[in-house]
Amino acid sequence: MIHTRHKPLEEILQMLSGAKVALLGCGGCVAFYRTGGAAQVRELAEKLRGHAEVVALGVSNRQCYLCAEEELSGLSDAERIRKIARELEGFDRLEEAEAVLSLACGVGVQNLAGVLEMPVYPAQNTLFMGRRRVEGDIDIELCAGCGDCVLGYTAGICPVTRCSKSLMNGPCGGVFNGLCEVSRVAGEEIPCAWVEIYRRLKKLGRLQEMRRIREAKSHSSSGIPRRVKVQEGVE
């Protein structure tokens, strides 16, 4: 899932610069991780009280997929918001809104900005794709969306995201006690991905995967922005 973290209130207020605002949460990853669902929309509205004028609160199903484009054609901003979001409070005042503050990830914010005339601002910083590890209360990045998955050769452990240098051919000389050298300065124990890959490959009897020289990643398809032609089904 996609992990996010709230922006400081000062930055949000700076973006809004006094505009009357509608808050829109998302029912996807951010709701699951309780950073951008209905409860957090109400919480943020409470925090903004006295600093910004919040006219309406709502939650869309998924801001990364709003609805079919034709369903929005010919509608005003207020009507579009009514169409794509479930009301939490104050949708009768949507016509007054001068901006939307979205609690979704960067995909959701851009999606929303693409269908509204008024400005859409992000309430959160989007961090990465990963999972939550309950033990230690930590969110861990797992996938960088590099476009060239090597998990089949690395025992299901990604060296692109989990090695601090994204090395392709084994551990560097910085590993100590199974930890990445960055642990020394990061103030936390970061496991060395390549020690984990080595141990798991060995356990699986597939250490030969590590003996093969892996090519450098091609970045020709990961230039910004990445676009791919839609291809449904299994090729």
Next chain:
Amino acid sequence: MSARSRFMKSLRSGSFTISGEIDPPKDANPAEVVEQIEALREHVVAANVTDNPIGDVIMCTLATCAIMLQHDLEPIYQATCRDRNRIALQSDAIGAAALGIKNVLALTGDHPRMGRSRDAKPVFDLDSVLLTRMFSTLNSGRNLSGEELEHPPSFHIGVGFSPGVEPIEAEVIKLEKKIEAGAEFVQTQCIYDERVLEKLRDATSHLDVPILPGVAPLRSVGMAKFMLANVPGISIPDELMQRLENSRNLTETAIDIAAELVSAVKDYGFPGVHLMPVGMHMHVGEIIKRSGVR
């Protein structure tokens, strides 16, 4: 392939080969480099030039190597993957060859977060295995885009190895890949413990490349503690720590300990040693003399 550098000729001749190390200064004063060159030239056959260790900014490797060539100390050009993508790495390699540099050492490089430039973008477009192969590819007369080179470089390619880290098998697998990619010699992280020398010898006995264990003088208890805390896989025997603690003349003790380690390296059958003076350039001659390896 025939030996094209003094360093490789020395290794092939079977004589105990000593490489040194030049630490480029952080400012633009070539005299600081020349001073180190003068101190090392009579005692080592070649010297490595570090590439901004831990990402702290110092004089670039190429310029330092060029000064060494002017002053007749053969350079071993260290290249790391931290700051340069494959374009810059190849470009610098071709420039290095044009300057007359004949030995290179392909390293991963420390993460920028380890030092003062912690906000810098880590590059790591290649890794040390792929960097080794990049140098081999250039040697073979092509660049990584497949273009033919009419005047290709002909580097002797070295690689690093950390003998103290666990699991050693993972490190050895990577070293084997570096050799498959074209590595001709190995220089290791510094070693203070004969048990590590033994482990290194045993773990690499199946490999047909010269391995030069690293030795760096321990100048103080503080430095020893710093190394223990910051150099991966390092172990310093209690006996050495006590000698430093009880020392009345730290320089003398440092020279003695380094000399004993150099001597042990030879006794364990290694073909040479990589001596990193870490500021004690003036004493390298004395370390070698006391070691009795010559």
